[in-house]
Amino acid sequence: MQIYLDLFIAFFKIGLFGFGGGYAMLPLIQHEVVGEPHKWLSMADFTDIVAISQMTPGPIAINSATYVGYTVSGSVWGAVVATFAVCLPPLVIMLLISKFYLRFRENHYMEMIFAGLKPAIIGLITAAALTLMNSHNFIDYKSIVIFVAVFIATLFKIDPIKLIIVAGISGIVLY
Amino acid sequence: MLKEPKMPILLQMFLTFFKIGMFTLGGGYAMVPLIQREIVEKRGWVEESEFFELLALAQSSPGPIAVNSSIFVGYKVAGVTGSIVATLGTTLPSFFIILLIAAWLVGFRSNPHVEAFFKGIRPAVVAMIAAPLFSLSRAMGIGWKGLALAAAVAVLVAFAGFSPAILIGITAICSLLYGIWQKRRQQGA
Numbered sequence: 001m002q003i004y005l006d007l008f009i010a011f012f013k014i015g016l017f018g019f020g021g022g023y024a025m026l027p028l029i030q031h032e033v034v035g036e037p038h039k040w041l042s043m044a045d046f047t048d049i050v051a052i053s054q055m056t057p058g059p060i061a062i063n064s065a066t067y068v069g070y071t072v073s074g075s076v077w078g079a080v081v082a083t084f085a086v087c088l089p090p091l092v093i094m095l096l097i098s099k100f101y102l103r104f105r106e107n108h109y110m111e112m113i114f115a116g117l118k119p120a121i122i123g124l125i126t127a128a129a130l131t132l133m134n135s136h137n138f139i140d141y142k143s144i145v146i147f148v149a150v151f152i153a154t155l156f157k158i159d160p161i162k163l164i165i166v167a168g169i170s171g172i173v174l175y
Numbered sequence: 176m177l178k179e180p181k182m183p184i185l186l187q188m189f190l191t192f193f194k195i196g197m198f199t200l201g202g203g204y205a206m207v208p209l210i211q212r213e214i215v216e217k218r219g220w221v222e223e224s225e226f227f228e229l230l231a232l233a234q235s236s237p238g239p240i241a242v243n244s245s246i247f248v249g250y251k252v253a254g255v256t257g258s259i260v261a262t263l264g265t266t267l268p269s270f271f272i273i274l275l276i277a278a279w280l281v282g283f284r285s286n287p288h289v290e291a292f293f294k295g296i297r298p299a300v301v302a303m304i305a306a307p308l309f310s311l312s313r314a315m316g317i318g319w320k321g322l323a324l325a326a327a328v329a330v331l332v333a334f335a336g337f338s339p340a341i342l343i344g345i346t347a348i349c350s351l352l353y354g355i356w357q358k359r360r361q362q363g364a
Contacts, residue, residue, distance in 0.1 A: 015237060015238055016237055017237060018237045018238055018239075025239075052273070052276060056200075056269060056272050056273060056276065057196060057197050057198060057199050057200050057268055057269055057272065058196055058199060058241070058265075058266070058268060058269020058270075058272070058273075059199070059239030059240070059241050059242060059265075059269070060239070061238070061239050062239060062242070062266050062269045062270065062273075063269050063273050066269065066270050066273040066274055066277070067273050067276075067277050070273075070274060070277040070278065071277055076274065079270070079273075079274055079277075083266065083270055086238075087238070087242060087262060087266060089237055089238065090236055090237055090238025090239070090242050090243055090246065091238075091242075091246055091258065091259070091262060093236045093237060093238075094232070094233070094236040094238065094242075094243045094246040094247060094250075094258075095246060095250055095255065095258055097232050097235065097236050097247075098232065098246065098247045098250040098251065098258070099250070101228070101232055101247075102250075102251060105228070109351060109354070109355075111354075112350055112351050112353070112354025112355070113347045113350050113351050113354075114227075114228055114231065114350075115350055115354065116324065116346050116347065116349060116350025116351075116353065117227070117228070117231040117343065117346055117347060117350065118227045118228075118231070118315050118317070118321070119312075119315075119317050119320075119321035119322065119324040119325040119328075120231070120324060120325065120328045120342060120343060120346040121227050121230045121231050121234070122308065122311060122312055122315070122317065122321075122325040122328075123324065123325035123326065123327065123328025123329040123332070124230075124234065124328060124329070124332060124339050124342075124343075125207060125230075125304060125308060125311075126305075126308060126325065126326075126328075126329035126333075127328065127329045127330075127331075127332035127333035127339075128304055128333075129301055129304045129305040129308070130329060130333040130334075131332075131333050132297075132300070132301045132304065133301060136297070137297035137298055137300075137301055138297075138298055138301075139294060143294070143297070143298040144298070146295060146298045146299055146302075147298040147299070147301060147302045148302070149302075150298070150299040150302035150303060150306075151302040151305065151306045152306075154208065154302060154303050154306035154307060155306050155310075159212065160198070160208045160209045160212055160303055161194070161198050161209065163299055163303060164198055164200065164296055164299060164300070164303075167295045167296050167298075167299030168292040168293070168295050168296045169292075169295070170295045171291045171292050171293065171294045171295020171296060172288055172291045172292050172295065174291070174294075174295065175290075175291035175294050175295070
């Protein structure tokens, strides 16, 4: 029983303090699952989870919760508890934010705030694209060909799901 | 466009977010084009102009962006039940896939076909994040001040390691002060 409680607390913390999403949450997850007091995973195990998260769909926080929950407890229930715990804080906080926003969005001050936030979000998306333009994602000229093709297809509003599948199949054909 | 008016809204929402959860590879902003396509263009649950506010809100709460976005859309469309259903939809695909890998497919990562598949997908995901930036900025009617702010945020986050949540907070406060200052000046003139 103790293990489920420990999993719940650790992943609740990750959900509560994991601002910024994605890789911004990695140090926090590492601190909870590799560090003291639990030492649930070795650093090598953790690197494996990051790699698996990159290759599987879904947010990395959810992926690591499910993986750690299962391996640590040896049961599906551990995975359920950890995944639930990591989703709980965002669910409560985001519900409050949504409620507040939907009530006050016509408010003059809210409009002022969002006038500045919109360009900031464009900046954040640009930052995400820039960070991903690394040697892990772009290994050779074929990567660049895929990038350019998908870039053009996206401008023509082709369905993203179709593009992902086609890009994956091109990967199998090309590599 | 697909429209199934007979399907209950909660089921519709579950399936839509399940699809988003299923095809969100790479995490974070990789889901932006997909969620925009499904939520704004296909379903019309969130208006084009609201979409950025949704992203700003999703960034200001802790937790994965995909999960936070589904909570907002779920709540807007069908209240608290809606947000829970949408969150389940986003989470379940990765939950089952990871469980499968943790239990049986330990060698999954070293499979050469899987490896090749992902080599093809990675640059595609980057392109899908980058391509809509131009049309988005135009749609939002961003002027030179906005572009300067966007560039500053991009550089601070990508190259100086600033936390997006903190930048969002600072931007929100500065925009509020700037808006009030401008209003006062107009009233004074």
